[in-house]
Structures are given as C-alpha cells and as structure tokens.
Amino acid sequence: RLGNTDLTVTSGFSLRHDIVSDLELSKTLNRTTVLENIQLGDLNQTNLGAYANVEFDLGKLKVSSAIRLDYFKFLYHDKLQINYQTLSETKSILSPKLNFYFEAQENLQFYLKSGIGFHSNDARVIVSQNSKDILPKAYGLDVGNIWKPFPKIILNSAMWYLFLEQEFVYVGDAGIVEPSGKSERFGLDLGIRYQFNDWLFFDTDATVTHARSTDDPKGENYIPLAPDFTLTGGLSINNLDNFSGGIRFRYLDDRPANEDNSIVAKGYFVTDFNMNYSLKNVTLGIVIENLFDTEWNETQFATESRLQNETQSVEEIHFTPGTPFFLKAIITYKF
Structure with missing residues (x-):
C-alpha cells in the first residue's frame, strides 16, 4: 500500500537468443539446383529485456504505469562477400506505457491505453543502417469501453491511433526488408458476444482502418496491402449432447496493392466449419475449410515480372x- 492506496508491483526480465544459419534467397532450377545466390548469410541476434509495472487501485479508477528496457545485439555474416566480414550493431531502447481503467457501473468499463514501442524486423537492414533508425519508435493510443447491457450480451468498442517512425516493406526479389518512411493508422474496432442458451454462442468483430504514409503526397500515400475493413464471426456449439463445433467466416475488403491504389488486391469472404463428437476418451471430428469452395487469394502483392x-x-x-x-x-x- 501507498498511504490509503492499494498498489501492485510486477517486474521481470527476459532473454532471447536466435541463431539462424544459411539465411538464404536463391534462384534455383526445379527447386533443387542453385543457379544464383541473392542473399546468403548467418544471423546471430540477442535481446535482453527488463520491465516494471505498477498498478494503483483507486476504487472505480485503476491506473497502470510501466516501463521496459530492451537491449539488442545484431550480428550478420554475409557469405556472399569475398572477404570475411561480420556486420554488427547494438541498441537500447526504453518503452513506457500508461493505462487508465474506469468502472462507471458494474456492467460498464471505460479505458484509455497509451504506450511507446518499437518496430523492426530484419537484422540485415539494421546492420546496414549505420546506427540510423535501428529501432524506430511506434506510438499508440486506444480509447474504448466494454459494456454488458444484458446478462447474455457483451459489446466492446475502441478508437485507436498508431504512428510509426519508420514503415518497413518486404522486397521479394532482393530478399530484404527496406525502410519506406513514416506512417500513421487510425480506426475503429467493434465486437459483439452473445449467448443464446447454455450451448449456442455468437460472436463477431469488425475493424475499420485508415492507413497512410505521412511522407508522400496525397493520392500516392497508400500503404500497400494495409486492410481498411475486416469482419470475422460465427456460431459456436459447446457440449450439446456431446457435440461441439461451429461455423465461422472471415471477410477482407479490397485494398490497395501499391502506393497510388492503381493496383488492387482483391478481398474475399471465406467460411469454415467444424464438428466434434466426444464419447468417453474418444473424440471424432470433421473440419471443412472453405465450405462453399470460394475462389480467393491468400497472399497478394504487386511486383514486376516478365514472361519469356x-x-x-x-x-x-x-x-x-x-x-x-x-x-x-x-x-x-485421451489417455
């Protein structure tokens, strides 16, 4: 306790070490004979982290503040260089957060979450940056609520904002991830959970997002493949005379595939089904992916190619x- 205020302190540390040998992208013949190496090297990466979180209980209001310290060491040996060379970089970063939770009523909670993190996902880019923008920061803010207006329904909604000091884009032909400038995203999330009875449940989640680059002129500042509308949901059965299962759908809207939206990645609506029957230690089940045999594209990207x-x-x-x-x-x- 701090005076008359209850508080909870949590702290800890983490260690992660990755060793990846022969990180490779190559041109091949029949997927067996290597014709040309585009990228080939060994990766050695270490992440040490420590954090502390303090939560203050002020009755209907709870305040949670935290800070995390991360230390990274990146080593990359490029095997395509004639002379042996290991590139290395080290970097430390502090990531604070501050959250507020307010219970307006027994069935209604409001929250505000804020924090600073970082964004980076390719050590080869990091060691070639010459100590510039090694761990670009990400600034996030969420404002929302969780509401249970009736005993069998839960509604949640949130408005959010995310700013990245550096966006990253994967370049498939080169086998690297390259920086592409600052970006911002903001949007709205909505969710519904409803229990019809003891064994039948319904849920759905929808997201609306506006994502743009802040360094490019309007009309040429779309973020390739960033979704602007998604919808998921389904019906679930739980323990109905030993039966369980459900039917679920996922929808992704058409979205820009390049910076000026002249190329569009097609959206899709796909439905999956599963059903299980349990009898003592044995469970029999079926899973059907793409129940209605919809034609859809899973991975999509805009790139240049040339036929023979x-x-x-x-x-x-x-x-x-x-x-x-x-x-x-x-x-x-089950044994």
Whole structure:
C-alpha cells in the first residue's frame, strides 16, 4: 500500500537468443539446383529485456504505469562477400506505457491505453543502417469501453491511433526488408458476444482502418496491402449432447496493392466449419475449410515480372491461391 492506496508491483526480465544459419534467397532450377545466390548469410541476434509495472487501485479508477528496457545485439555474416566480414550493431531502447481503467457501473468499463514501442524486423537492414533508425519508435493510443447491457450480451468498442517512425516493406526479389518512411493508422474496432442458451454462442468483430504514409503526397500515400475493413464471426456449439463445433467466416475488403491504389488486391469472404463428437476418451471430428469452395487469394502483392516472350516487365498482382474446399477427419484419444 501507498498511504490509503492499494498498489501492485510486477517486474521481470527476459532473454532471447536466435541463431539462424544459411539465411538464404536463391534462384534455383526445379527447386533443387542453385543457379544464383541473392542473399546468403548467418544471423546471430540477442535481446535482453527488463520491465516494471505498477498498478494503483483507486476504487472505480485503476491506473497502470510501466516501463521496459530492451537491449539488442545484431550480428550478420554475409557469405556472399569475398572477404570475411561480420556486420554488427547494438541498441537500447526504453518503452513506457500508461493505462487508465474506469468502472462507471458494474456492467460498464471505460479505458484509455497509451504506450511507446518499437518496430523492426530484419537484422540485415539494421546492420546496414549505420546506427540510423535501428529501432524506430511506434506510438499508440486506444480509447474504448466494454459494456454488458444484458446478462447474455457483451459489446466492446475502441478508437485507436498508431504512428510509426519508420514503415518497413518486404522486397521479394532482393530478399530484404527496406525502410519506406513514416506512417500513421487510425480506426475503429467493434465486437459483439452473445449467448443464446447454455450451448449456442455468437460472436463477431469488425475493424475499420485508415492507413497512410505521412511522407508522400496525397493520392500516392497508400500503404500497400494495409486492410481498411475486416469482419470475422460465427456460431459456436459447446457440449450439446456431446457435440461441439461451429461455423465461422472471415471477410477482407479490397485494398490497395501499391502506393497510388492503381493496383488492387482483391478481398474475399471465406467460411469454415467444424464438428466434434466426444464419447468417453474418444473424440471424432470433421473440419471443412472453405465450405462453399470460394475462389480467393491468400497472399497478394504487386511486383514486376516478365514472361519469356515479353520485352518489358509489367507490374501486376502476384498471388498464392487460397485453400479450396478441404475436408479433414480427426480422431483423438485421451489417455
């Protein structure tokens, strides 16, 4: 306690060490014979972290403040260099956060969450940055509520904002992630949970997002593949005469595939189904992915390519087809 205020203190530390040998992107013949190495090297990365969190209980208002210290050491040995060379960088960063939770009523809570983090995902970019923007910061803010207006329904909503000091874009042909400037995102999240009875449940979540680069002119500042609308949900059965399962859907709207939105990544609506029956130690089940056999693209990106009979390359959508109708049977035995 601090005076008349209850407080809870939590602290800890973390250690992570990754060793990845032969990190590679190569041109091959029939996926077996290497024709040309584009990227080839060994990665050695260490992350030490320590954090402390203090939560103050002020009755209906709870305040949580925390800070985290991270230390990184990046080592990368580029095997494509003629002379042996290991590139290295070290960096430390402090990440604070401050959250407020207010219980307006027994069934209604408001919250405000704020924090500063960092964004980085390729050691090869980091060691080539010459100590510039090694761990670019991310600033986030959430304002929302959780409301239970009736015993069997829960509603939650949130408005949020995210600013990144540096956006990163994967360049497939080069096998690297490259910096592409500052960006901001803001949006609205909505969620519903409803219990019809003891065994039937419904849930759905929707997100609306505005994502743009802040360094580029209007109309040329779209963030490729950043979704602007998503919707998920479904019906679930739990323990109905030993049956359980559900039907679920996911929807992703069309979204820009390049910076000026002249190329569009197509959205999709896909439905999955599963059903299980339990009898003592044995569970029998079926899983159906893409119940209605919808044609959809799972991975999509805009890049240049050229066919053998073409003189000029063309920038267009390249994609991995999504899973078609797929049925799987499952037998589980519990010892």
